[in-house]
Amino acid sequence: MEMQECRAESTAPIARRVLVSGASFAGLATAYWMNRLGFQVTVIEVASGLRKGGTPVDIEGETIDILARMGMIDAVRAKALPPRGFEFQNADDSTVGTMGTQSDPDGVPSERYEIHRADLLDILFASVAEAVEVSFGKSIKHLEDRPDQVAVTFSDGSSSDYALVFGCDGNRSNTRRLTFGEDDFSFFMGGYFFIKVVPITTLLPANTSQIFSVPGRTALLNGYDDQTDVAFAFRTEREIEYAYRDREPQCRLIHDHFSNLGWKVPAMLEHVDADEEFYFDKLNQIRMPAWSKGRVTLVGDAGYCVSPLAGMGGSMAIIGAARVADAMRCHGDDYAAAFEEYEEKLRPFVEEVQQKAVSFGMTMMFPADDVELAERDRKISAGILDV
């Protein structure tokens, strides 16, 4: 993580001041649009800099149009990673079947990019850095949604009032908890996911992904020109108790579930304990009956996390930010009508993506039993992708 410069505190009238909690895809994109709508924007981020770890982000469909509207699509294309083929492997490393880059029914490749998370965050940050106030190492401690403003107290003891607050603070959203209460609205998908990004390895060819599954367990490698993602996923019926901020038990869970597997798993496990950042979490979705309450609304994972299995968490955050801005443009000062329209128009798409992640994503990425695995492999080898 790196420290970033902050701009001076806003002095705009409250009616024009908005607060964004979280400086990732949802937060930076929301800040961009709110600034374009003429608001004085403050972004706060609990980390000491942009959080850049993790796997690359997929950009396609509506997200491409939005990034074009934001004037960023050329910068994204310039940083796009080479197309990556996907290989499903047997224990002896023979290939069951492959998936290439996506094509439309005529076989013409659809426009789609993959970009390192850090590069996309840099592009988004550069677009707002001069125009909005960004404070790192800061979060909301308390907020009170009043008829005419939201009164916010911050973790550093300071306080301020805003016309609107956007909770863009991810799956474990602080804004969600402070606004909607302790229910975390988390839908457990029945598994856990570990991913570590390491410098390029000899485990697989560049620009390839390989996946090896046994019932309930999957090992995944993504190879890029300069790095390898080492990933593991396993199923459990119930959530596991573990110390969320403690690395050691999380690494141990991976060893416990994968130490007796073949393929490239023993070599992959050697990367698990090395002292670098990794991402380990339950596979979950956020399913809320409403995304807004009063003058507070949620954008991205905070309101409707679709899970890593959907392969579009970053895109969904960028889409959400644009949609809430479009609704606000239509409804002027009537923020309540805007928040309602934002949800009404986006919710069907979110629910479709969430449903597909539960059915297609789970079966494809880690089949539950021998029957599901055999059926997946049969379809993959026959080139049928609707597993």
Ligand SMILES: Cc1cc2nc3c(=O)[nH]c(=O)nc-3n(C[C@H](O)[C@H](O)[C@H](O)COP(=O)(O)OP(=O)(O)OC[C@H]3O[C@@H](n4cnc5c(N)ncnc54)[C@H](O)[C@@H]3O)c2cc1C
């Ligand atoms: C470091 C990181 C690594 C990830 N790696 C992967 C991955 O490898 N594979 C994958 O499929 N998905 C990964 N994800 C999740 C995926 O990228 C998300 O679906 C996507 O980023 C959604 O964007 P978002 O802006 O809604 O939420 P996020 O990207 O989660 O961003 C939320 C932001 O809010 C900040 N924040 C959290 N709490 C507070 C608080 N109290 N106050 C202020 N700010 C706060 C966070 O630090 C973060 O910057 C990762 C997320 C993060 C943060």
